Amino acid sequence: MARATTTSDVFNAIAEPQRRRILTLLRTGERPATEIATAVGLGASPTSKHLRVLREVGLVRVREEGRQRHYALDARGLNEVHEWTGGFERFWSESFDRLDEYVGELQRMESGDADG
């Protein structure tokens, strides 16, 4: 059994520039592993390692045909990535901006209403 995909794994997967190049390359369609290696200018072994990472997080899928492995994009990993787009610190920074405004509103309500 493959281990469970986690959000941080997906980030790890796309944080690596060569893996992003592979993803961009696969946008044009399925490619054999050998062709991917040539296109990104890496050896067979590092390419295969990157492809394994991408496959484990659900960003690419593999199809075996004879001795060749063909890789294509897979949508499953994308939702995971979206979950944190915008970043943790930005999330809270913007939340706190809004909180500040809302507390101002609560304060006006409290001083207007006697019951607070």
Added chain:
Amino acid sequence: MQTDESIEREEDREIVTTRVIDGPRHLVFRAWTEARHLARWFGPRGFTTTTHAFEFRPGGVWEFEMHGPDGTAYPNRIEWREIVPPERITFRQGGHENDPDAFESTVTFADRAGRTEITLRALLNSKAQRDYLAEHYRAVEGGRETLEQLEEYVHELGSVGS
């Protein structure tokens, strides 16, 4: 276990954010205590919140969805762990129950002469997770173009039915 690198220190796994809110502590605290309050401010600008369940007590859960500006829905689940009004709240946040990526945050409220200093300390499960969350705004920015292209492509795939 050959080196002490196998043990990750807490300070390597945390993200701390501080902000002074222009309002008294009891109101800043109150803004956390009910779904109708949280819906007004929780999340980045442009996001809205739909609450499915809310119980503000230790062990209670806030189950909700956040809707991004593009309409994407993100399931969220916060379990309140410790509530000390109006000083401190500890909660565990994840996408769903038993989410392996869920992590604990503690928010403290300090009175600063009528204003309130909020400190949010998130303790992530690993340094790796911490680094992605702390820096990934930039990392994802770098990846965003790729992701947008990917999405486009995935839509194309969907429409040709392959």
